[in-house]
Amino acid sequence: MxxxxxxxxxxxxxxxxxxxxxxxxxxxxxxxxxxxxxxxxxxxxxxxxxxxxxxxxxxxxxxxxxxxxxxxxxxxxxxxxxxxxxxxxxxxxxxxxxxxxxxxxxxxxxxxxxxxxxxxxxxxSQSEQLGRITRLGRLYELARLTTPGGTALLERLSAELGYALHVVDVEYGTEVLAATSRLPAGVVGALRAAVTDVDRLPPRISVTAGDGTATAFALSTHRRCVMVIESGDVDLDAFVILHAQSLVGVEVERTTRERERTDRLGETLLGQLVDGKIGGEAASPRLEQAGLTTSPWQALAFTAVAVDAARAVLSDDGVAYLSLVSDDTALLLCARDDADGAVTAVREHADAIGVSAPIADPGRISEGAREARWALESARSRGAEVADYSDSAPLFLPRTVEEARFATRVVLGPLLDHDRAKGTELVRTLRVFLDGDRNWSGTAEALRIHRQTLGYRLRTIESLTGRSTRKPADIAMFWMALAALDIAGEG
Structure with missing residues (x-):
């Protein structure tokens, strides 16, 4: 006693x-x-x-x-x-x-x-402390015998401690290590709400949501994670909990680092697929190794700042994907059945998302990436959150890359040839001029040129293309040609 x-x-x-x-x-x-x-x-x-x-x-x-x-x-x-x-x-x-x-x-x-x-x-309390130390030794032995991945560790720790453990990323609302059952969504939401305006996670958080209660303990990980005990009524031994936190934190870091390594390998593979360096039969075993075993797939394009969130959420949910960041745009390839979940994961963090048509052949992944970029431009131009390439016809833009190249040459071909031959910036000047609502002062300032130089460039553009920078119909044609230029990958 x-x-x-x-x-x-x-x-x-x-x-x-x-x-x-x-x-x-x-x-x-x-x-x-x-x-x-x-x-x-x-x-x-x-x-x-x-x-x-x-x-x-x-x-x-x-x-x-x-x-x-x-x-x-x-x-x-x-x-x-x-x-x-x-x-x-x-x-x-x-x-x-x-x-x-x-x-x-x-x-x-x-x-x-x-x-x-x-x-x-x-x-x-010495005799009781000896019992606790023995129990602690069993916890460390469980961790030593557990292979990377997290599920077995959580299950074994839960069985040893006598209550269900979870690991929640309170930034994204996901469970980082797979558990036998998931926490109720209301409990996860309450945990996220409790730390919304907090820079440093409190050491202990207790929440109640509906019929669910939970006690959470902050983990020392580079992700904002907490170890959660599903019931708030259990008798918690602070000594054992502290060491359980340590074990779980190490597992979270190990799992996260392994996922980051997988993301780097996936980025290299997707880059090779998009550039056409790998295709056909050579791509299939590489895709299977990445978990993308069954076609069709779909490509998503969105702003690059959302890629970390997308990777974290999809990895936590066990979704196979490849991702790539190019300039300010992220590309993501996943199974068609997982595309809706991927869109949901990205939507909270991206201004717009473009989704390609289904991709049945590995050799068409490059084309699918262009379609996703195209759909992204479509979403932004319409002010929509998501645009599907298959539904982009209302924009009156070409529907294939070849059509885009043709449209680009018809409208902007003379400007492209002049820029390449003379080292000028007529296409860039036209783009900045239209993006700036044809404001002369703003355009000249953005290009760092004199207004007279801008006037000379605009007259050259009109002369070479035979179109006016003042007529609405010609302006619309210029705008769509510039969009087609981006989609065709020749911008």
Missing amino acids: AITVQDIVSMDQLACSVVAGVDGLARPVLWAHSCELADPWTWLGRDELLMTVGICVPSGEQAQVRFIEQLDAKGIAGVALGDHLVAPPLTSAMLAKADELRFPVLSVRHTTPFAALARTVAIA
Whole structure:
């Protein structure tokens, strides 16, 4: 049996007296810990005695009542206040609340070192501590025997500890290590909401959502992850939990690094497929090795800043994919059946998404990437979140890369030839002029040229193309030709 608060009070050499909560003296004390932080219940576990000179005790009646309520709610064994004249006066409301909750409040004579009180508890709890150390050894043995991947580790730790463990990335709302069952969406949402405006994750978070409750512990990982215990009513051993956090954190880092290595290999492979360096039969075994075993596939294009989110969410969900960042655009290739989930994963983080037509042949992946880029331009021009290449006809743009090349040559061919031959920037000048709503001053400033030089370039453009930079019909033709130029990959 563990030592009780009554046992501590009965030891005359410790010079402890009861101030309030006399009916709770039978509470067991597994450990005694000194803490002066404003939230000591965060740093102590169930059945641990808080030792303080009173710095952490708030002033004011209501604040002191909440202080006692929080300590009791977290299962703290009691509070031992050193008689050092540092603590604020204890209010009658606080002492009454301690009596009501049967929460022991002790006064410790200033001549009694907290170390003596702590060592007394430690010696009395030695046999139990040996049991906890044995249990801890089993946890580390489980981690040593677990292969990379995380599922087995979580399952074994859950079985050993007696409650279900999860690992949640609170930035993306995903479970980083696969578990036997998933946390309710409401609990995950509550965890994310609890840390929305927090730069550093709190060491412990308790949430309730609907019928689900959970207690989360921050992990020391480069992703914003927490280890979650599905029920908030379990008896948590802070000593064991701390080491479980360490083991799980190492597994998260190991799994994340392995995924990052896979992403780098995938980026190289997709780049070769898009550039046409690998195709046909040579591509099939490489795609199978990446998990993309069954066609058709689909390509997605979106702003590059969303690629980390896409990779994290899809990896956590176990979706096979290849991804690539080129300039300011990300490309992602996945199975057609996973495309809707990929769009959902990206949508929260990207301004627009373009989706290619289904890709049945590895040799058509390059074409699919162009289609996805094309659809992305379509989405942006229409102000839509998602555009499918198969539905882009309303833009009156060519529907194949060959058509795009033809349209580009018809409208912009003379300008492209002139730029290549003379080293001029007529196409760029036209693009900046139209993007800037044909504002002369803004265009000249963006190009860092004089207005007279801009006028000369515009007259040259009109002369070479036979189209006006002032007529709406010709402006529309120029705009669509520039879009086609980008899609054709010749911009």
